[in-house]
Amino acid sequence: MTPREIVLRTIRFEGPERVAMSLPPPYPNDFVWGHLAPDPGWRPRRTFEVERGAKWEDEWGNVWARVDEFSKGQVVEGALRDWSDLDDYVMPSIDDPARYEEARQAFAREPERYRLGGLGHFPFDVMRYLRRMDVFLQDLAANPGEVKRLRERVVPLLARCVENWARVGADAVLIWEDWGTQDRLLVSPRMWREVFKPDYASLCEVARRCGLTVWMHSCGYIRDIIPDLIECGVSVLQLDQPGLFGVDRLAEAFGGKVAFWCPVDVQQVLPTGDIARIEAFARELVEKLGAFDGGFIAGFYQDMPSIGVKPEWQDAACRAFVRCGGRRTPAERAGGGS
Numbered sequence: 001m002t003p004r005e006i007v008l009r010t011i012r013f014e015g016p017e018r019v020a021m022s023l024p025p026p027y028p029n030d031f032v033w034g035h036l037a038p039d040p041g042w043r044p045r046r047t048f049e050v051e052r053g054a055k056w057e058d059e060w061g062n063v064w065a066r067v068d069e070f071s072k073g074q075v076v077e078g079a080l081r082d083w084s085d086l087d088d089y090v091m092p093s094i095d096d097p098a099r100y101e102e103a104r105q106a107f108a109r110e111p112e113r114y115r116l117g118g119l120g121h122f123p124f125d126v127m128r129y130l131r132r133m134d135v136f137l138q139d140l141a142a143n144p145g146e147v148k149r150l151r152e153r154v155v156p157l158l159a160r161c162v163e164n165w166a167r168v169g170a171d172a173v174l175i176w177e178d179w180g181t182q183d184r185l186l187v188s189p190r191m192w193r194e195v196f197k198p199d200y201a202s203l204c205e206v207a208r209r210c211g212l213t214v215w216m217h218s219c220g221y222i223r224d225i226i227p228d229l230i231e232c233g234v235s236v237l238q239l240d241q242p243g244l245f246g247v248d249r250l251a252e253a254f255g256g257k258v259a260f261w262c263p264v265d266v267q268q269v270l271p272t273g274d275i276a277r278i279e280a281f282a283r284e285l286v287e288k289l290g291a292f293d294g295g296f297i298a299g300f301y302q303d304m305p306s307i308g309v310k311p312e313w314q315d316a317a318c319r320a321f322v323r324c325g326g327r328r329t330p331a332e333r334a335g336g337g338s
Contacts (some may be wrong), residue, residue: 001016001017002112002113003020003028003029003030003031003112003113003114004030004111004112004113004114004115004171006018006020006030007020007030007031007114007171007297008114008171009294010259010290010294010295010296010297011213011235011236011259011294011295011297012294013256013259013292013293013294013295014293014294015293015294016294017327018325018326018327019286019290019296019297019298019321019324019325019326020114020294020296020297020298021297021298021299021321021322021325022261022297022298022299022300023298023299023300023318023321023322024300024314024318027318027319027321027322028322029113030113030114031113031114031115031116032106032107032109032110032113032114032115032116033106033116033118034100034102034103034104034106034107034115034116034117034118034165034168034170035102035103035118036094036099036100036103036118036120036161037098037099037100037101037102037103038099039059039092039093039096039099041093042059042092042093044056044057044058045057045061046063048063050065052067053065053066053067053068053069053073054066054069054073055076058129059092059093059094060079060091060092060126060129060130061079061089061130062075062077062078062079062129062130063075063076063077064076070303070305070306071303071306074133075128075129075132075133076132077132078129078130078131078132078135078136079129079130080130080131080150083143083146086146086149086150086153089153091153091154091157094120094157094161095157095160095161095164097164097167100164100165100167100168101168103117103165103168103170104168104169107168107169107170108169114171114172115169115170115171115172116170116171116172116173116174116215117165117168117170117172117173117174117212118173118174119158119161119162119165119173119174119175120175120176121175121176121177122158122175122176122177122199122200122203122216123151123154123155123158123196123199123203124177124179124196125176125177125178126154126158127147127150127151127154130150137186137187140187140191140195144195147195151199155199155202155203158203159202159203159206162203162206162207162210162212163206163210165210165212166207166210166211166212170212171212171213172212172213172214172215172235172236173207173212173213173214173215174215174216174217174238175214175215175216175217176216176217176218177216177217177218178217178218178219178220179192179218179220179222179225180218180219180220180221180222181220181221182220182221182244183221184221184224185220185221185222185224185225186220189224189225192224192225192228193225193228197225197228197232200228200229200232200233200234201231201232201233204232204233204234205233207233208233213235213236214233214234214235214236215234215235215236215237215238215261216229216234216236216237216238217238217239217240218237218238218239219240219241220241220244221244221245223245226253226254226258229258230254230257230258234258235258235259236258236259236260236261236297237258237259237260237261238260238261238262238299239260239261239262240262240263240265240266240267240301241265241266241267241268242260242262242265242285242289243265243267243268243269243281244265244267244268247284247285247288247289248288250288250289251288251289251291255288255289255291255292255295256292256295259294259295259296259297260285260289260295260296260297261296261297261299262285262289262296262297262298262299263298263299263300263301263317264278264281264282264285264317264320265281266301266307266309267307269281270301270307270309270313270314270317271307271308271309271313273310273313275313275316278313278316278317278320279316279317279319279320281317282298282317282320282321282324283320283324285298285321286298286321286324286325287324290325296325298318298321298325300314300317300318301314
């Protein structure tokens, strides 16, 4: 099987010959990534000088800041400081077809790998940045009409982005939306279903019509809405903290219904540096989440410094994934398990 066929069989639960993997060199990687190219005509309106960390403006007009040298940072000033700003606000050119041409070339260079397009943020992420997180969470209760008006601008823009990814040959789009704290959603499940689920369903339907699957990253505890995400059409959940849910519980509730793409848990396990524990957790992911004629993709965490992980600990996880998820014979695949 080619790497692309392995991924396709994994997410379709059709018995791949080994576990699909997205690991750093020298380990297997079944994927080729496509990224949105920068807008060559965009320039920030403001620049900042800070004594520590960094502060900058993105193409949406949001101002970000961080106090260290390596973290992602956070929005400290949204582009829409007042709802009246929406009337004249111009969305960035993320739907410009020209910005997808580099991704087309990347896909064409590696036709045997699974082609994953980085759609990036979905409506919640876009809106919480434009208004700033704390303000937007208040808006959901206090200004639902304005939130609706913003959604009506954001969702069609993202739909055009999905169509662009299909045009340049992607197999899937990956979205990033961090919906959870350590023990619950950022909003109530009821509010999520009333406000955000229709947008998920709409954009997943656009992807389906274009022949794409939808892959979703989310940090935090999102157990309450996983059935909704599956119903909307999300095919793969990228979870960096599978231990937060319990691997057994994930497999029991959702195995065979949605595929999981996970590293060794980046909070509870990987930062411990306990090699035996890291290897055991990797094996548990392969054996339990991959026990449905597929269903599991082995991953790794790219930002090791921010979570205090040494390269040798990550290396131990990768070796364990390769060892536990290696090639199986047709008879072994027919017998089930990973």
